[in-house]
Amino acid sequence: xxxxxxxxxxxxxxxxxxxxxxxxxxxxxxxxxxxxxxxxxxxxxxxxxxxxxxxxxxxxxxxxxxxxxxxxxxxxxxxxxxxxxxxxxxxxxxxxxxxxxxxxxxxxx
Amino acid sequence: xxxxxxxxxxxxxxxxxxxxxxxxxxxxxxxxxxxxxxxxxxxxxxxxxxxxxxxxxxxxxxxxxxxxxxxxxxxxxxxxxxxxxxxxxxxxxxxxxxxxxxxxxxxxxxxxxxxxxxxxx
Numbered sequence: 001x002x003x004x005x006x007x008x009x010x011x012x013x014x015x016x017x018x019x020x021x022x023x024x025x026x027x028x029x030x031x032x033x034x035x036x037x038x039x040x041x042x043x044x045x046x047x048x049x050x051x052x053x054x055x056x057x058x059x060x061x062x063x064x065x066x067x068x069x070x071x072x073x074x075x076x077x078x079x080x081x082x083x084x085x086x087x088x089x090x091x092x093x094x095x096x097x098x099x100x101x102x103x104x105x106x107x108x109x
Numbered sequence: 110x111x112x113x114x115x116x117x118x119x120x121x122x123x124x125x126x127x128x129x130x131x132x133x134x135x136x137x138x139x140x141x142x143x144x145x146x147x148x149x150x151x152x153x154x155x156x157x158x159x160x161x162x163x164x165x166x167x168x169x170x171x172x173x174x175x176x177x178x179x180x181x182x183x184x185x186x187x188x189x190x191x192x193x194x195x196x197x198x199x200x201x202x203x204x205x206x207x208x209x210x211x212x213x214x215x216x217x218x219x220x221x222x223x224x225x226x227x228x229x230x
Contacts, residue, residue, distance in 0.1 A: 031209075033216040035154075042203055042220040043154065049214050086154055090215040097167055098144070098156035098215065 002091045004101035011107045018074040020104045022087035025068060030089045032070040034063060038083045046085075047072060074106070082108045111136040113204050113221035121198075121228050127191040131204030131221055138162045138182045142207035144217060145178070145189045147200040155200075159207060160187055194228045201225050 005023040012018040022032060032050050035043035046057050050065040060075045074081055087101035117129035131143065144159040158168035160178040168176045172191070180187040191198060202224050205217040 031214045031216075033214075035217075042223050043217075044220070045216060045218040048209075048216050048218075054218060088154075088216065090213065097159070097169065100154040100156065103153045 002089070002093070002099050004087055004089065004099055006085075006087060006101040006104045008102070009105045009107065011109055012074075012077045013109045014077055014079060016077055018077050018081070018106055020072040020074075020085050020087075020106065022070040022072070022101045023068055024070075024089065027068055027070050027089065028066045030065075032063065032065050033088045034061075034072045035086045035088065036081075036083045037086065043086065077106075077108055079108050082106055111206060111219055113206065113219060115202060115204050115221045115224040117224060117226070119225055119227060121194055121226060122230055123195055123228055124193055127189070127194050127198060127226055127228075129189045129202055129204075129224065129226070130186050131188070133185045133187075133206075138180060138185055138187065142210055143180070143187045144205050144207055146203045146205060146217070146220075147198075148203070148223075149197075149200040157189065157191075157202075196228050199226065199228045 034047040036046045037043040045054050046061045047063040051063040062073045064071050085104045089099050091099050112134045114132045121127045139162045142159045142161050145157040148154050158176050160166045160180050166178050175192045177190040203220050205220040208218055209215045
């Protein structure tokens with residue numbers, strides 16, 4: 001099955017930039033979506049189609065996707081950005097459908 | 110604004126059937142796919158399956174033999190049944206709306222708050 005690999009953790013100081021990678025074979029050919037999940041809460045879509053933001057998501061959240069790696073970038077990190085982040089793609093192979101990444105815990109120092 | 114709410118038993122005995130319902134408010138079920146996704150404690154997200162407003166379904170291959178989904182558009186509800194549960198099915202179960210159908214951009218927004226289901230005797 002299609003596998004999306006994320007680093008288990010990323011640490012960043014307030015005001016700095018956090019970059020979270022999502023690796024997958026030829027992921028650049030797929031649309032990648034990113035979710036933020038704070039403790040005890042449901043995931044929230046923060047970036048879709050590689051780099052678009054849903055209404056209400058700050059411009060500090062951005063994304064890119066090329067080759068075998070997609071990246072979620074959080075600029076000017078705030079304490080409230082501390083959460084788990086998951087990438088997700090649609091696997092076009094029959095009977096596979098949705099795949100989530102392994103998840104990355106972002107810690108604000 | 111669409112809001113989703115899961116409901117159902119929080120405790121299920123091993124080998125029995127897990128049954129959950131998701132109630133949608135603030136919008137129609139029509140012309141969307143609706144999914145169930147679960148998350149064991151401390152672990153990642155796992156897509157279980159989806160149902161279209163017409164009743165058409167798709168399930169994760171490894172769960173297909175145990176999963177059934179249904180929809181009741183008049184009640185604005187869709188449901189999940191998972192048979193022969195074991196401790197490995199213990200998780201928070203989320204329902205969600207799928208966006209991007211037909212465009213190739215399949216994603217989930219919004220999500221319900223989730224419901225913890227524990228499989229234990």
